[in-house]
Amino acid sequence: MKNDFDVTILHYEDPSEIRSGRIRSTQVHFHPALDRERRFRMPDQDDAPPIKTIHFSLGPQKLFIGRLTHAAASVDQRLAFARVMEDLERQGVTFRKTRVTPDDLNELAGSYELLIDASGKSGPLAPFPVEPELTPFQTPQRKCAVGYFKGVAPVRPEGVSITVVPGVGEMFEIPALSESGPVTVLFVEAVPEGALDAFKGVKTPQDFQNRMESILKESFPDIFGRLDPGQFSLADEQAYLLTAITPVVRRPYAMRNGTLVLGCGDSAILADPITGQGCNTASYCADRLYETLLERRDSPWDETVGADYWNRVRTYVKEVTEWTNAMTGPLPGHVVNMLMQAAADQSAADKIVHWFEAPSTAHAALFGT
Numbered sequence: 075m076k077n078d079f080d081v082t083i084l085h086y087e088d089p090s091e092i093r094s095g096r097i098r099s100t101q102v103h104f105h106p107a108l109d110r111e112r113r114f115r116m117p118d119q120d121d122a123p124p125i126k127t128i129h130f131s132l133g134p135q136k137l138f139i140g141r142l143t144h145a146a147a148s149v150d151q152r153l154a155f156a157r158v159m160e161d162l163e164r165q166g167v168t169f170r171k172t173r174v175t176p177d178d179l180n181e182l183a184g185s186y187e188l189l190i191d192a193s194g195k196s197g198p199l200a201p202f203p204v205e206p207e208l209t210p211f212q213t214p215q216r217k218c219a220v221g222y223f224k225g226v227a228p229v230r231p232e233g234v235s236i237t238v239v240p241g242v243g244e245m246f247e248i249p250a251l252s253e254s255g256p257v258t259v260l261f262v263e264a265v266p267e268g269a270l271d272a273f274k275g276v277k278t279p280q281d282f283q284n285r286m287e288s289i290l291k292e293s294f295p296d297i298f299g300r301l302d303p304g305q306f307s308l309a310d311e312q313a314y315l316l317t318a319i320t321p322v323v324r325r326p327y328a329m330r331n332g333t334l335v336l337g338c339g340d341s342a343i344l345a346d347p348i349t350g351q352g353c354n355t356a357s358y359c360a361d362r363l364y365e366t367l368l369e370r371r372d373s374p375w376d377e378t379v380g381a382d383y384w385n386r387v388r389t390y391v392k393e394v395t396e397w398t399n400a401m402t403g404p405l406p407g408h409v410v411n412m413l414m415q416a417a418a419d420q421s422a423a424d425k426i427v428h429w430f431e432a433p434s435t436a437h438a439a440l441f442g443t
């Protein structure tokens with residue numbers, strides 16, 4: 075984009091603040107997102123442990139190990155964002171350190187031909203209207219507790235492991251790369267007030283670690299059995315996160331003071347992380363946004379450009395959103411049957427795991443579209 079457009083990024087943390095800050099995500103990028111990053115020559119994620127498989131368990135029962143078509147990767151966003159910012163800065167992209175407010179948009183609108191609101195889940199700054207048919211919930215469906223740990227022996231073959239405990243929540247175990255080297259991400263998605271919703275009152279990294287260890291012991295003995303008691307610890311003091319997200323989809327364009335504002339990422343499309351799709355959806359939308367602007371570069375950037383962008387991403391956003399929202403409810407009977415069938419059929423297991431690389435296939439399996 076930097077070669078096609080003159081871009082200024084307004085951001086309130088510089089790379090060193092991001093590096094030393096709190097973890098933000100579990101950030102698994104599936105291969106379509108990694109392919110886009112290569113195409114845009116972004117810093118590569120090749121030093122991350124390759125995620126080639128997804129292990130799936132229902133309660134204590136291990137059902138299958140499905141194979142992804144290409145490796146996925148998780149690089150601590152503190153590291154990845156800092157690297158990307160430094161790389162863009164080297165290539166001449168302008169950064170202005172400031173915390174933008176919704177009121178600032180009017181003034182910014184006078185200085186730029188286009189604004190992109192990528193303010194994440196603390197946004198949006200622009201008045202993007204909510205899309206009611208893609209926004210069924212008014213409260214979080216899960217409480218999220220994530221820690222990056224040392225001292226957990228990986229599953230074999232190396233990959234993500236998902237354990238669904240019906241009615242209670244999910245545990246995700248993800249190999250990732252952080253500043254300190256390889257880590258194991260342990261991510262609890264707890265149904266509010268259920269048995270896994272056990273991180274209330276956590277105030278210190280040690281509290282968090284103790285709470286995670288007792289949850290593993292009580293509910294996830296397979297992971298507990300792979301802890302090295304002498305080594306098990308958070309990767310650093312900031313390597314834990316407690317959050318809860320109310321999913322909301324907004325139409326990702328609005329006019330402000332005569333200037334078009336487009337939304338990309340969580341500011342417009344905010345999902346529960348249960349299917350690990352937020353970064354992947356943001357990447358898809360950013361790519362389509364770029365294509366839209368390239369095709370419309372010689373015409374005025376008005377509301378019709380916003381509508382064009384939304385038309386290009388709407389089907390993908392609908393499919394990934396409906397799949398993700400469905401996963402926070404009770405698993406439908408036909409999905410449980412598919413999971414059971416996958417236990418005895420490797421190609422069925424691979425198909426289910428492919429849902430994460432191609433959300434339209436998940437949507438088709440769930441809703442028959």
Ligand SMILES: Cc1cc2nc3c(=O)[nH]c(=O)nc-3n(C[C@H](O)[C@H](O)[C@H](O)COP(=O)(O)OP(=O)(O)OC[C@H]3O[C@@H](n4cnc5c(N)ncnc54)[C@H](O)[C@@H]3O)c2cc1C
Pocket residue numbers: 084085086087098099100101102103172173174175192193194195196197199218220317338339340341347349350351352353354355356
């Ligand atoms: C627990 C958890 C696990 C997840 N796991 C996955 C996963 O495995 N795979 C996946 O694809 N997605 C995952 N996600 C979702 C993913 O992290 C987000 O979708 C993704 O990071 C969104 O990117 P973004 O750029 O829109 O927002 P962000 O990553 O939040 O970035 C927004 C940036 O804007 C800056 N900013 C915000 N407001 C302002 C302002 N007013 N002025 C200036 N700057 C501002 C912030 O500093 C921030 O750096 C997960 C999310 C959570 C919470």
